[in-house]
Amino acid sequence: MHQARSAERDGLYRSAVQLAMSSWDHVDGMMQHMRRTEDAEFTSIEAIDMVLRYAPLLLDFRSLDALEALLKKCRRIEKHTTENLADKLAAARALMWNAHRLWDYLELHPEVEEGDLFRFLGDGRKQWQSVVAAWVKMGLLRRTRDGGSWRLALCTRMGRVVRAKCPSCGGTTEGPKAMFLEEVRCPECKARVLCVILTPGSDADAKE
Numbered sequence: 001m002h003q004a005r006s007a008e009r010d011g012l013y014r015s016a017v018q019l020a021m022s023s024w025d026h027v028d029g030m031m032q033h034m035r036r037t038e039d040a041e042f043t044s045i046e047a048i049d050m051v052l053r054y055a056p057l058l059l060d061f062r063s064l065d066a067l068e069a070l071l072k073k074c075r076r077i078e079k080h081t082t083e084n085l086a087d088k089l090a091a092a093r094a095l096m097w098n099a100h101r102l103w104d105y106l107e108l109h110p111e112v113e114e115g116d117l118f119r120f121l122g123d124g125r126k127q128w129q130s131v132v133a134a135w136v137k138m139g140l141l142r143r144t145r146d147g148g149s150w151r152l153a154l155c156t157r158m159g160r161v162v163r164a165k166c167p168s169c170g171g172t173t174e175g176p177k178a179m180f181l182e183e184v185r186c187p188e189c190k191a192r193v194l195c196v197i198l199t200p201g202s203d204a205d206a207k208e
Helices: 001-011 013-022 022-037 047-055 061-073 075-079 085-108 114-121 125-138 176-183 203-205
Strands: 140-146 151-156 163-166 170-177
Touching: 001 013, 001 047, 013 022, 013 047, 013 061, 022 047, 022 075, 047 061, 061 085, 061 203, 075 085, 085 114, 085 125, 114 125, 114 151, 114 163, 125 140, 140 203
Parallel strands: none
Antiparallel strands: 140 151, 163 170
């Protein structure tokens, strides 16, 4: 979790989610140990909270599915937390689908005026504002002043074809940006890796 918190501070939110998930195998043992030795009580679990916080904003349904499987497999985790993790998971799923709806609209309407966006989306203005604020902070969304209002535009388009580099062999490949937001099999070395997306004009591109 120290590494997950460090990734979060650096703005590497997907890495933070993956690192938090990697600690889940130890959560039950940690809880049982602390209950025996310190009579500890748990409101929630940081490694789970981090996934619930960022997975919906990253449209990462696989991580939420993995959390559901964890809670079913090890029911003591939810039993010994005072917060209802099942309810929090359900809320995270609802947020993810709302975020997906928002993303689709922004893909179809570049440079949309913020007021028009919220009128289209309907109820839940506070939640929409929260998602917009989070995406701006995460560098996924650009919010610029336009007279007396604000305009919103995605900083990246998931369907855009980009170049990506394998961290294992250094080989490069092309594909939709969304494809490289999770592990893929490198066409060169065949390893399953999380490729590094190359920006136009980067040193790696300049050498090509």
